[in-house]
Amino acid sequence: MKKTVISLLLGLSLLGLGNVWAADSVSISLTPDPTNPPSPQMGDWLKFHSVVGNPGAQAAHGVVAWISLVQVDPGHEQPVDLEDWSAHKAVTEAVLQPGQNVKVEWPIRLIQAGAYRVVISAVDRETGHVMTSPFVDFQVRRKPVVESGRILPVAFGIPALVLGVLAWRRYRGRAS
Amino acid sequence: MLVEIRELKLNLGSHVVLRNVNLTLEKGQVYGLLGPNGAGKSTTISVVTGLRAPTAGSVSVLGLDPAADPIQLHRRIGVLAEQAGFYDWMSASDYLRWVAGLYRITLSQAEIARQLERVGLEGKNPALIATYSRGMRQRLGLARALINQPELLILDEPTNGLDPRGRREIHDVLLDLSANHGVGILLCTHLLDDVDRLCTRIGIIAQGQTILEGTIADLLSAQNAAVRYRLRVEPGEAPDRLPADIILRARAGEWWHVEIPSHIEPASAWRQLLDANVRIDEIHREGGGLEDLYMAVTEAKEAA
Amino acid sequence: MNPIALIARKESGELLMSGRGLAWLLALSVIMSALSLLLVSNTELSLLDNAQVVYMVMGTVTALGALLAVVLGSDAVAGEQERGSLMPLLLAPVTPSQFVFGKMGGQVTGWVVMYLLSLPYVWAVGSSGQNLAQSVAYLALFGTPVVLGFGFLGIFLSARLRSVRAALLTSLIILMLLVSPLLLGPSLRQSVIGKVFDAVNPFSAAVNTFDSVVIDSQPLAMQGTRLAVTLVWLVLTAAFAIRSVRKMEI
Numbered sequence: 092m093k094k095t096v097i098s099l100l101l102g103l104s105l106l107g108l109g110n111v112w113a114a115d116s117v118s119i120s121l122t123p124d125p126t127n128p129p130s131p132q133m134g135d136w137l138k139f140h141s142v143v144g145n146p147g148a149q150a151a152h153g154v155v156a157w158i159s160l161v162q163v164d165p166g167h168e169q170p171v172d173l174e175d176w177s178a179h180k181a182v183t184e185a186v187l188q189p190g191q192n193v194k195v196e197w198p199i200r201l202i203q204a205g206a207y208r209v210v211i212s213a214v215d216r217e218t219g220h221v222m223t224s225p226f227v228d229f230q231v232r233r234k235p236v237v238e239s240g241r242i243l244p245v246a247f248g249i250p251a252l253v254l255g256v257l258a259w260r261r262y263r264g265r266a267s
Numbered sequence: 268m269l270v271e272i273r274e275l276k277l278n279l280g281s282h283v284v285l286r287n288v289n290l291t292l293e294k295g296q297v298y299g300l301l302g303p304n305g306a307g308k309s310t311t312i313s314v315v316t317g318l319r320a321p322t323a324g325s326v327s328v329l330g331l332d333p334a335a336d337p338i339q340l341h342r343r344i345g346v347l348a349e350q351a352g353f354y355d356w357m358s359a360s361d362y363l364r365w366v367a368g369l370y371r372i373t374l375s376q377a378e379i380a381r382q383l384e385r386v387g388l389e390g391k392n393p394a395l396i397a398t399y400s401r402g403m404r405q406r407l408g409l410a411r412a413l414i415n416q417p418e419l420l421i422l423d424e425p426t427n428g429l430d431p432r433g434r435r436e437i438h439d440v441l442l443d444l445s446a447n448h449g450v451g452i453l454l455c456t457h458l459l460d461d462v463d464r465l466c467t468r469i470g471i472i473a474q475g476q477t478i479l480e481g482t483i484a485d486l487l488s489a490q491n492a493a494v495r496y497r498l499r500v501e502p503g504e505a506p507d508r509l510p511a512d513i514i515l516r517a518r519a520g521e522w523w524h525v526e527i528p529s530h531i532e533p534a535s536a537w538r539q540l541l542d543a544n545v546r547i548d549e550i551h552r553e554g555g556g557l558e559d560l561y562m563a564v565t566e567a568k569e570a571a
Numbered sequence: 572m573n574p575i576a577l578i579a580r581k582e583s584g585e586l587l588m589s590g591r592g593l594a595w596l597l598a599l600s601v602i603m604s605a606l607s608l609l610l611v612s613n614t615e616l617s618l619l620d621n622a623q624v625v626y627m628v629m630g631t632v633t634a635l636g637a638l639l640a641v642v643l644g645s646d647a648v649a650g651e652q653e654r655g656s657l658m659p660l661l662l663a664p665v666t667p668s669q670f671v672f673g674k675m676g677g678q679v680t681g682w683v684v685m686y687l688l689s690l691p692y693v694w695a696v697g698s699s700g701q702n703l704a705q706s707v708a709y710l711a712l713f714g715t716p717v718v719l720g721f722g723f724l725g726i727f728l729s730a731r732l733r734s735v736r737a738a739l740l741t742s743l744i745i746l747m748l749l750v751s752p753l754l755l756g757p758s759l760r761q762s763v764i765g766k767v768f769d770a771v772n773p774f775s776a777a778v779n780t781f782d783s784v785v786i787d788s789q790p791l792a793m794q795g796t797r798l799a800v801t802l803v804w805l806v807l808t809a810a811f812a813i814r815s816v817r818k819m820e821i
Contacts, residue, residue: 241695246604249688253600257593316662341664348662352655354581356589368577369663411659 116151117187117213118144119224132232135201141211141224143182144192149217156213157181158197163228164205175202187215204233268327269294269419269451270315275324277310284310287476288324292419292468297445297452299466301459303565307475308455309349312421315453316346329418342370345417349424349455351408355397359383359407362396363414370415386410387436401428409437413444420444423455438464459557469557473565487529487560494533495553498523501546510539524553574669578660579676586643586681595642599635599685603692606631610696622786625697625706629781632689632710633774634750636682636718641742643681644725647674648816649735667817671726671809678722686711702785709784713777713798716805720773721746723808730815749774773804 124138131137143156157180160171173180177199184193197211211224270292277285285307292298302308313319315328317337326333331340353362360379367374374382383389386406399407405428412420425441426434442465444450456462462469463483470480479486493514499521506515506523512531517524527536540547572580586592610624651657660670690707697703724745728738749772752765769775776797783789 242607245691245695246607249691250597250600250604253593253597253688257590257597260588260590260593318661338664338666341662344662346658346662348655348658350655350658352651352657352659354585354656356585365577365581366659366663368572369574369660369665371573371664 115222116145116147116149116215116218117154117156117222118142118146119156119211119213119222120144121209121211121224121227123227123229130232131201131229133201133204133234135231137199137201137229139197139199139209139211139227141195141197142192143184143187143195143211143213145187145189148189150189151187151215151217152185153216154184154187154213155181155215156183156195156211158199159210159212160199161208162203162205163208167205171203171207173199176200201231204231206230268292269296269329270298270453271325271327272311272315273325275311275314275326276322277314277319278322283475285314285321285475288472289477289480290470291480292451292453294418294451295445295449296468297441297454297466299462299469300453300455300472301457301462301469301561302472306472308472309423310475311472312346312423312453312455316344316421317341342415343417344419344421345412345415346421347405347408347412347423347425349427351404351411353396353399353404353407356395358393358395359388359399359410360393362407363410366411367414372415374414382410382413383407385413385440387433402430402433405429406433406437409440417450419451419453421453421455424457425454426456426458426461434461441465459561463557471561471564479560479564483557484530487557493526493528496525496527496533497549497551497553498525498547499549501548504546508543508545510536510543512536512539574663574665575673575676578665578670578673579679582643582674582677583680586677587684592681595639596684596688599639600688602635603628603631603689607692607696621697622702622706625693625703626778626781626785628689628693628696629706629710629714629785630778632685632692633714633717633777636685636714637721637746637750637774638743639681639685640678640718640722641725641746642739643678644674644722644727645729645738645742646735647726648729648819649733649738650729652733653735667819668813671723671813671816674726675719675722675809678719682715682718682722686714702788706781706785709781713780713794713801716801717773717777720801720804720808723805723812726812727808727815730812730819771800773801776800 120140120142122140124140127137128135139158141156143154145151158173158177160173160176162169162171177197179196179198182193182195187193195211197209199209206228207230208226208228210226213222214220268291270290272288272290275285275288275290276283288307288311290298290300290311300308300311310319314321314326315333317328317333317340320334328340329343333340357365360376360383363379363382364374380389386409388403388406388410396404396407405425409422409425412422420441422441426437429437438461441452441454445452452465454462454465466483468480468482469486470477472478495516500523502521506518509515509523509525512527513536514526514528515523516526527533537550586595606628610627648657651660665673689710693706693710694703697706721742725738725742728741729735732738732741752769752772752775769779780794780797783794784791
């Protein structure tokens with residue numbers, strides 16, 4: 092009886108500790124590209140590099156790694172929909188062999204000004220939790236959005252031109 | 268023969284619009300097409316001008332079948348429709364020059380000025396058509412109809428909107444065209460005075476068919492229609508001094524109500540008055556003649 | 572000068588020299604200005620690829636061109652009749668096809684003026700310069716048959732319905748119908764009916780070409796089917812217009 096209880100307890104604890112003790116099957120790094128602008132503004136492109144590797148002894152199956160972006164401005168914390176920011180949102184690997192590394196580039200276009208945090212997440216079929224890379228924070232400066240040098244002269248000039256022709260025709264009509 | 272229509276029939280869907288229209292117009296003639304509203308005058312005009320094809324009957328205009336060869340026909344005719352629309356933002360001379368271009372005719376400024384002078388619009392060239400009165404538009408419409416020196420002129424109410432002087436001027440133009448240039452004129456009008464003055468032949472249409480056609484003199488004579496006048500005579504004149512051709516119907520003081528039989532030209536009757544030294548101060552026409560003929564014929568048709 | 576050129580010159584003069592025609596062009600230029608300012612002042616939109624902004628402007632110019640075309644076309648026959656100026660034209664030695672092509676001459680002038688007015692806008696919003704030359708060329712190549720086709724459609728309806736109001740209303744409904752796929756969005760256009768409609772719709776053909784060429788940098792060779800759709804649209808509407816004028820009853 093005593094042996095049975097001890098064995099049962101040991102088994103349960105092993106089960107319970109399995110997830111804590113099981114090492115991440117995938118390791119992910121995240122580094123900004125050295126050519127990224129030091130003070131990026133809206134419209135700029137940033138590139139991040141990841142290495143998704145398998146440090147373990149077992150192969151990892153069905154690996155999916157994806158990029159996430161959150162805005163961290165105080166009072167405006169929110170996840171960012173990457174629809175317009177990036178066309179390259181995830182990579183998959185059917186099998187990641189032990190010791191295999193996959194290099195991934197993550198280009199994103201800076202759509203909106205603010206403070207942001209980017210992280211790469213990954214899951215595989217066996218591990219029961221999400222594995223993440225370290226964060227990288229960056230700041231996006233606001234850019235003047237109306238290229239007044241081009242738009243304003245056209246937007247106001249063309250209607251003014253047509254109005255001028257209209258007025259000239261009216262004047263000529265009255266004069267004759 | 269400029270225009271020859273025989274037993275013209277036209278159906279619009281199941282509705283019979285023209286049943287039996289007959290019309291002949293010779294070169295240099297002025298033909299008056301009369302009839303009540305809705306009789307089929309405008310529809311007949313639309314067939315003559317090739318805008319509608321007849322259902323039955325034969326139509327020949329300038330030797331052409333209007334339905335088969337409208338473009339050729341349009342080169343040789345001029346039309347003044349009842350509703351004469353223009354481009355108000357143009358001047359009269361610009362408009363006439365543009366219309367002439369449609370006929371492949373190039374007009375000089377002098378020629379345009381002559382065309383406008385002919386219809387009484389001299390000096391109106393620079394003004395926009397938008398400023399024109401109704402009468403001026405009518406005159407411009409006539410100038411447009413004459414732009415290609417047509418062999419046949421089709422006029423629908425040509426003196427609409429004109430004052431008596433204007434009407435007389437247009438009459439003179441039309442009489443000159445028919446008498447001196449051999450232009451055949453098909454005149455659609457309700458003004459019997461115009462018909463009296465201009466037309467050599469008339470046709471009366473009612474309910475889609477021709478009920479009377481011929482020269483005015485023949486028709487009046489056949490109908491035995493007399494023309495009535497009111498004369499204001501000098502005091503002391505006696506009715507027995509009236510010539511035999513003038514029949515006294517009634518007297519009221521200095522006013523004598525007389526009739527002249529249809530076969531007597533009024534001018535001849537007045538000449539007889541002058542020869543008889545009858546002193547007449549005023550002559551007023553009261554009716555009869557063509558008007559009585561028209562009323563009698565159209566009322567009879569409606570009653571039938 | 573032949574009747575087509577004469578009528579075309581009259582129509583062009585009426586469009587450009589009359590207050591009404593110039594007021595139309597003023598309204599269209601104000602719409603283009605508002606759109607340009609809207610596109611580049613919106614925080615998110617301003618960061619769209621400039622090519623996409625150019626694509627939007629091209630689509631708008633084509634739609635506005637089609638709108639002007641149906642307005643002019645609806646007036647072409649019924650308007651002349653209502654003003655009493657149709658009869659003299661029909662009684663002149665002018666064939667139905669000369670009449671229709673003459674009227675279209677005015678439409679061509681309207682479209683050319685609109686196109687030229689739109690070029691500064693296309694240049695101003697396409698500041699990155701991606702495919703700017705192609706956008707100018709394709710707006711002419713695809714916009715022209717689509718817009719003129721709507722002009723012919725307006726003339727056809729004007730001659731058939733004999734009322735400016737009725738012709739304009741019907742033309743606008745057809746225009747809205749053909750523009751609708753672009754308003755519905757991509758998901759609805761993926762259904763079977765949506766795909767078929769997209770394939771035969773001349774407006775879709777033009778706008779999808781703008782997308783392919785200006786944004787995706789596809790070559791002309793890949794736009795053959797869409798070009799054929801716009802040309803078939805132009806030819807069919809022209810044929811219907813001429814036939815309806817020929818069979819017009821006075």
